[in-house]
Amino acid sequence: MGSGFRIGVDVAAALAVGLGIGYLLDVWLGTKPWLLVVFFFLGAGAGILNVYRAVMGMGYQVGFRKSGGNHDKAPPERRDDG
Amino acid sequence: MAAAEHHAAGPLEQFSIEPLIPLNIGRYDVSFSNSAAFMVLAAVLIALLMTSSVKRGALVPGRLQSIAELLYEFVAGMVRDNAGPEARKFVPFVFTLFMFILLGNLLGMIPYTFTFTSHIIVTFALALTVFVMVTILGIVLHGFHFFSLFVPHGVPKVLLPLLVPIEILSYLTRPISLSIRLFANMMAGHTMMAVFSGFAVSMGVALGWLVGIAPLLLVIALTGFEILVAAIQAYVFAILTCLYLRDAIELH
Numbered sequence: 001m002g003s004g005f006r007i008g009v010d011v012a013a014a015l016a017v018g019l020g021i022g023y024l025l026d027v028w029l030g031t032k033p034w035l036l037v038v039f040f041f042l043g044a045g046a047g048i049l050n051v052y053r054a055v056m057g058m059g060y061q062v063g064f065r066k067s068g069g070n071h072d073k074a075p076p077e078r079r080d081d082g
Numbered sequence: 083m084a085a086a087e088h089h090a091a092g093p094l095e096q097f098s099i100e101p102l103i104p105l106n107i108g109r110y111d112v113s114f115s116n117s118a119a120f121m122v123l124a125a126v127l128i129a130l131l132m133t134s135s136v137k138r139g140a141l142v143p144g145r146l147q148s149i150a151e152l153l154y155e156f157v158a159g160m161v162r163d164n165a166g167p168e169a170r171k172f173v174p175f176v177f178t179l180f181m182f183i184l185l186g187n188l189l190g191m192i193p194y195t196f197t198f199t200s201h202i203i204v205t206f207a208l209a210l211t212v213f214v215m216v217t218i219l220g221i222v223l224h225g226f227h228f229f230s231l232f233v234p235h236g237v238p239k240v241l242l243p244l245l246v247p248i249e250i251l252s253y254l255t256r257p258i259s260l261s262i263r264l265f266a267n268m269m270a271g272h273t274m275m276a277v278f279s280g281f282a283v284s285m286g287v288a289l290g291w292l293v294g295i296a297p298l299l300l301v302i303a304l305t306g307f308e309i310l311v312a313a314i315q316a317y318v319f320a321i322l323t324c325l326y327l328r329d330a331i332e333l334h
Contacts (some may be wrong), residue, residue, distance in 0.1 A: 009262050012262070017255050042247050046252040050259075
């Protein structure tokens with residue numbers, strides 16, 4: 001229940017942020033419906049990205065590259081000496 | 083909290099903000115409200131717990147000192163495991179955040195108290211503090227290179243104009259989802275408890291106490307569950323703060 005709710009919130013929040021930014025940019029630039037539409041889809045994309053990251057166990061990191069073969073930058077032994 | 087029995091004004095009554103000391107600065111209402119009073123109470127309790135328990139600094143800790151040491155070591159371990167060893171400087175920050183939210187959630191479990199974490203403006207202010215601090219930290223540590231966070235790894239260049247805005251939006255989602263998660267859990271839990279305790283009274287009056295005892299038993303179970311949620315949500319907030327800190331510090 002906890003993880004389902006967490007992921008649902010992530011989708012809704014991404015959509016809300018996208019819509020909010022689109023609306024504000026529309027008001028600012030006077031391009032009434034168009035940026036709202038564009039940012040709605042970008043927000044949906046961001047929401048799906050959030051879900052993907054959460055489900056793949058990659059945490060919440062933006063652009064996180066754990067599975068991208070970039071392991072050598074953060075050697076595992078650094079986790080132990082703290 | 084379980085106040086529905088007394089002023090039968092509905093389950094949302096418990097969330098109303100009441101000014102205790104009315105105060106206006108210019109056009110702004112800066113009254114000292116019940117919400118602010120419980121924040122002060124939480125801060126004072128944390129300060130008392132931490133100072134009184136470490137004042138003696140006994141080698142064999144007493145009860146209070148054990149609580150303080152356990153909490154501190156829990157948070158310090160969480161920061162070390164999730165944010166990396168370089169994040170040790172931020173243990174006090176995460177600890178303060180964790181304790182404040184934990185105390186806010188747990189104080190709200192006492193009947194007739196006010197749960198300040200059930201207000202989105204409070205949780206959003208906390209989440210925004212984390213967000214702004216982490217962003218500034220990343221920029222200070224890595225300079226312009228911090229923005230490489232938004233460029234996903236191993237993606238064809240053609241797709242970057244589409245993916246970079248999505249990554250930025252995903253980044254901006256953080257304070258929203260962080261604050262909504264805490265606020266929604268607390269608000270939903272407390273509303274649910276008030277609704278069920280209202281059921282207990284009205285069903286007990288209308289259908290006899292044998293029927294009314296069923297929702298009462300449910301409220302007892304919910305109380306235990308809500309105490310669990312109070313601790314878990316404070317933990318989730320703190321652990322996500324740690325993950326964001328690691329993002330800013332290590333930048334992969």
